[in-house]
Amino acid sequence: MSESVFTYAAPGLKFGRGASDEIGWDLQQLVPATTAGGSARRVLLVTDPGVAATGHPARIADGIRAVGLDVAVFEGTRVEPTDASMEAAIAFARDSGPFDAVVAVGGGSAIDTAKAVDLLLTNPGELMDYVNAPVGAGRPPEQPLLPLVAVPTTTGTGAESTTICVLDVLALKVKTGISHARLRPTLAVVDPGLTMTQPPLVTASCGMDILCHALESYTARWFADFDAKQPGQRVPYCGANPIADMWSEKALSLLAGSFRRAVRDGSDAEAREQMALAATFAGLGFGNAGVHVPHACAYPVAGRVRDYRPAGYPADEPIVPHGMAVVMTAPAAFALLFEASPERHLRAAELLGGPSSGEHVPLGRDTLPSVLRGLMRDVGLPSGLAELGYGAADVGDLVDGALKQQRLLATAPIEVTGEDLATVFAGSLEHW
Amino acid sequence: MSESVFTYAAPGLKFGRGASDEIGWDLQQLVPATTAGGSARRVLLVTDPGVAATGHPARIADGIRAVGLDVAVFEGTRVEPTDASMEAAIAFARDSGPFDAVVAVGGGSAIDTAKAVDLLLTNPGELMDYVNAPVGAGRPPEQPLLPLVAVPTTTGTGAESTTICVLDVLALKVKTGISHARLRPTLAVVDPGLTMTQPPLVTASCGMDILCHALESYTARWFADFDAKQPGQRVPYCGANPIADMWSEKALSLLAGSFRRAVRDGSDAEAREQMALAATFAGLGFGNAGVHVPHACAYPVAGRVRDYRPAGYPADEPIVPHGMAVVMTAPAAFALLFEASPERHLRAAELLGGPSSGEHVPLGRDTLPSVLRGLMRDVGLPSGLAELGYGAADVGDLVDGALKQQRLLATAPIEVTGEDLATVFAGSLEHW
Numbered sequence A, B: 001m002s003e004s005v006f007t008y009a010a011p012g013l014k015f016g017r018g019a020s021d022e023i024g025w026d027l028q029q030l031v032p033a034t035t036a037g038g039s040a041r042r043v044l045l046v047t048d049p050g051v052a053a054t055g056h057p058a059r060i061a062d063g064i065r066a067v068g069l070d071v072a073v074f075e076g077t078r079v080e081p082t083d084a085s086m087e088a089a090i091a092f093a094r095d096s097g098p099f100d101a102v103v104a105v106g107g108g109s110a111i112d113t114a115k116a117v118d119l120l121l122t123n124p125g126e127l128m129d130y131v132n133a134p135v136g137a138g139r140p141p142e143q144p145l146l147p148l149v150a151v152p153t154t155t156g157t158g159a160e161s162t163t164i165c166v167l168d169v170l171a172l173k174v175k176t177g178i179s180h181a182r183l184r185p186t187l188a189v190v191d192p193g194l195t196m197t198q199p200p201l202v203t204a205s206c207g208m209d210i211l212c213h214a215l216e217s218y219t220a221r222w223f224a225d226f227d228a229k230q231p232g233q234r235v236p237y238c239g240a241n242p243i244a245d246m247w248s249e250k251a252l253s254l255l256a257g258s259f260r261r262a263v264r265d266g267s268d269a270e271a272r273e274q275m276a277l278a279a280t281f282a283g284l285g286f287g288n289a290g291v292h293v294p295h296a297c298a299y300p301v302a303g304r305v306r307d308y309r310p311a312g313y314p315a316d317e318p319i320v321p322h323g324m325a326v327v328m329t330a331p332a333a334f335a336l337l338f339e340a341s342p343e344r345h346l347r348a349a350e351l352l353g354g355p356s357s358g359e360h361v362p363l364g365r366d367t368l369p370s371v372l373r374g375l376m377r378d379v380g381l382p383s384g385l386a387e388l389g390y391g392a393a394d395v396g397d398l399v400d401g402a403l404k405q406q407r408l409l410a411t412a413p414i415e416v417t418g419e420d421l422a423t424v425f426a427g428s429l430e431h432w
Helices: A019-030 A057-067 A081-098 A106-120 A200-218 A242-264 A269-289 A292-302 A321-326 A330-340 A342-351 A367-378 A392-403 A417-425 B019-032 B057-067 B083-096 B108-122 B202-219 B241-265 B269-289 B293-303 B320-330 B330-340 B342-351 B365-379 B392-403 B418-426
Strands: A005-009 A011-016 A042-046 A068-074 A101-106 A148-152 A164-169 A174-181 A186-191 B005-008 B010-017 B042-046 B070-072 B101-106 B148-154 B166-169 B174-179 B186-190
Touching: A005 A242, A005 A269, A011 A019, A011 A068, A011 A269, A011 B392, A019 A057, A019 A148, A019 A186, A019 B330, A042 A106, A057 A101, A068 A081, A081 B070, A101 A106, A101 B392, A106 A148, A106 A164, A106 A174, A106 A330, A106 B070, A174 A292, A174 B148, A200 A242, A200 A321, A200 A330, A200 A342, A200 A367, A200 B070, A242 A269, A242 A342, A242 B083, A242 B241, A269 B241, A292 A321, A292 A330, A292 A367, A292 A392, A292 B418, A321 A330, A321 B166, A330 A417, A330 B042, A330 B202, A330 B418, A342 A367, A367 B320, A392 A417, B005 B241, B005 B269, B010 B019, B010 B269, B019 B057, B019 B101, B019 B148, B042 B057, B042 B083, B057 B070, B057 B101, B070 B083, B083 B108, B083 B166, B083 B241, B083 B320, B101 B108, B108 B166, B108 B174, B174 B293, B186 B269, B202 B269, B202 B293, B202 B320, B202 B330, B202 B342, B202 B365, B241 B269, B241 B342, B293 B320, B293 B330, B293 B392, B320 B330, B330 B342, B330 B365, B330 B418, B392 B418
Parallel strands: A011 A186, A042 A068, A042 A101, A101 A148, A148 A186, B010 B186, B042 B070, B042 B101, B101 B148, B148 B186
Antiparallel strands: A005 B010, A011 B005, A164 A174, B166 B174
C-alpha cells in the first residue's frame, strides 16, 4: 500500500530589518522572567569568532540582558563543525549552565552547534549516542529541548527551519548528522541586516545551498510514492509534497532575481533581503521534503578535503564550504535524474530564469544543468571537483562516502546505484 | 517610521487520507503516557452532535484509547457557538477534568469551542475576561494552553491554523471573538476523508469562507504600510506579506479547480482533497495576514439573523452560516477596495479562473466581483442579503455592527468609513 499522508512543521518566524533587536522580548514569551526562587533566567548564546567580530552577537546579547535575562556567550563554534568542536561547546554549556533557553547567531555551523548543545543539555548521554547510525548510535532524543531561537547571519543553510545538525566525525573522516523533530528551532529570527557582511564567496556558496535545497526537494520522490508508513516511522523528510513544492518554487523565483546581484554587490539591501527570504523559504520546503543526490555527494566532497582554502573563510584549516560541496555535483546529478520528472526539471530551469542569454540549449536533460553551470560560473565558484583537489582516482572513495548517506539517497526519485554516483562524480570534475 | 518586520507561525500539520487514524500516536508525542503517579493521561475530545452522528469522533476517541490514554467526549458544541454554549463546554471540562490535552473534531464551531475550553482550563477567570474589548475585557492569556489537536471535518474555516475563536454574545446580539497567539492549535490533522459528509450548502458556505480568507489576506494592507510596532504590539494579523501571499495565491488556484466540483458531487474524492488543501493553505495565509471588510460585515449579518434557516444545518434555530455571511458583502467590498491594489484584484480574478465563459467583463473594478457572483450562483448560495431577510432599512444597524470590528477593519488597505460600509451593504441586497 502506498503512502497517503504528508507532514509539515515550521518554527515561528520573525522576518525583516530590525527583527534581531527584539529577541529579548521574544525570549520573555518563551521562558518566564524568573525562576520560582526569584533568580533571573539564563540564556546561552552560541556563535563563532568570525560572526562575533561583526558585533551582532554582542548587540543581541545586550538586548537580551536589557529585559532582565542573564546571557553567557560561547564564541568557539567551528565553521563546518566537528564532533570535537561540538563536544567543546557542550562542555562549555554544561560547565556554565543551567540554562533556560539557547540563542544561535551565525550560519549553519553556529545553529547546528546550538542544536547539539541544546540536545545534550536536556537529554542524557553523549553526542555520538544521537549521531545517525551506523556512525553513531542513532538514539532518538526522549526529552523536549530548551527553546532555541535561531538567528541566521548567512543566507543559505536554512538551519533555522530544519530538524538536522551536520558534523564531521574526525576519526572516521566522515560527515554525518543528527536528525530528529525535536531539534527544530522554536523561533527563527531572520534579519537581512545581519547578512550584509558575508564575503562574496560566502554569499555564492551559501546561495548554492539554497538553490540545491529548493531543487532537490522539488525533485525528491513524491510522498505518495513511498510505501505506507506507521506513524512512528514518519521522518521529518517525507518526500516532495504540495506544501514543500510551493516553498521551493518561490525560493527559485527569488534566487533568479537576486543571487547574482547579492554576490556582485554585497551592500545591495534589496538583493540581500530577497536572498534571506529565499533561504528561509527553501529551508521550510526541504526541511519537510528532504534532499538527495547532491547533498549525499557533498558529504564526502567536504569530508575528504585535502588543502582547499576558499577566500572569505577562516584560513587556518582546509575546508570545502557546504554549499560549494553540494552544488559541485548538482549539474551531473540533475542530468542523471531528469527522466524521473522532466516537467519539474524544466519548470525549475524556467523559474531560475532559463539559460543565460545567448546560450541556445534545447529543452531536455541538459537544460537545468546548463542553467546551474551558468550560475556557478557567474558567482565565482570553482570550475569543478578538480579545482578542489580531486581527480579521477578519487571517484571510488567519493562514491563510497556518498553511499553511506542512505537516509538522503532514499529521498531520491530513483534507486541510485554506486555506478550512478560514479557517473555523477566523474562528470563533476570540470564544469567549464 | 514604517514597519519593517512581519511574523509567521503555523501549527504542525499532518495531511492526507487516513491521517485521523494516527491521533493517538500524535498525542503520545505531545504528552507523556502516564503521570508521575502512574495514572493514565486524559484527553478531552470536543465535537458537535451533527459531526458525532458521522461516527468519526467515536472512531478517533477509540484510536486514542488504544494507545492507553483516557478520553472524555463533549458532544454539545453549538454550530455557530455563543457565550452560553461555550460556557457550557467549559463547565463540562472543569467538572470532568483535569485533562492533559484537547482534541477538536468538527468545523470551526467545534475547534473554536475547544480553544475557549483549553483557555479556561489553563488560565484563571471566565470567558468574558478574554473576549475582545470593548465587548469583553480583552485580557491576554498568561499561561500556555494544553496541547490542542484540531481535526477539521469541514473545508473552510481554517480554525485549525488560526489564533482566533469566534462567538455570539447573546445578551448584546453581537458576534465577536478572542484572538491571541496562545490559542493557535499545536497540531492540525487534516483528513479529507472526514469532509465527504458535508451537505452541498455546507460545502458551498465553507468554501466561500476559504475564498474570502484568501482574497482578504491577499488584498490586506501591506505589512510595511503600518506604523512601526514595538514587539509587544505585534498581533497575529500583521497584514499582507510575502508568505501569506504565497498561501493565498495557491489557495485561489486550488479553489478554481475544485470548488464547483465538490459542491456538485460531494463524493468526488479528488475535489474534496483539493478543497481541504485550499482551506488549510488559506488558513495558513490569513491566520498571519488578517481579514478585513467582508469578515467585519459578516459579524452583524450573522449576529442579527431573524429567521433564515439554511438547508443542511441544524433546523432548531435560525442561523446565517459564517462563510455565507462573509461572502454576501464580498462583491461590493472588493469593488470598494479595487483602487488600493488593482493588480492584486485582477490577479486574484485570474487565479480563480476569470469570469464564467460567455461573460464579457472589461478588466477593472467589476472583474473580481463578477467572478465572485458567478461562483456564488453556481454553488447555490442565496442571491443577496435580501434573501437572508435584510432590507434597505437594516443598513444602518448593519453598518453599526461592522464598525464595531475595528480589529478587522484596521487590516483593510484603506481607511473604511461608515459611509463606505453603507454602500457595501446597500450593494449586497441582491446580486442577481
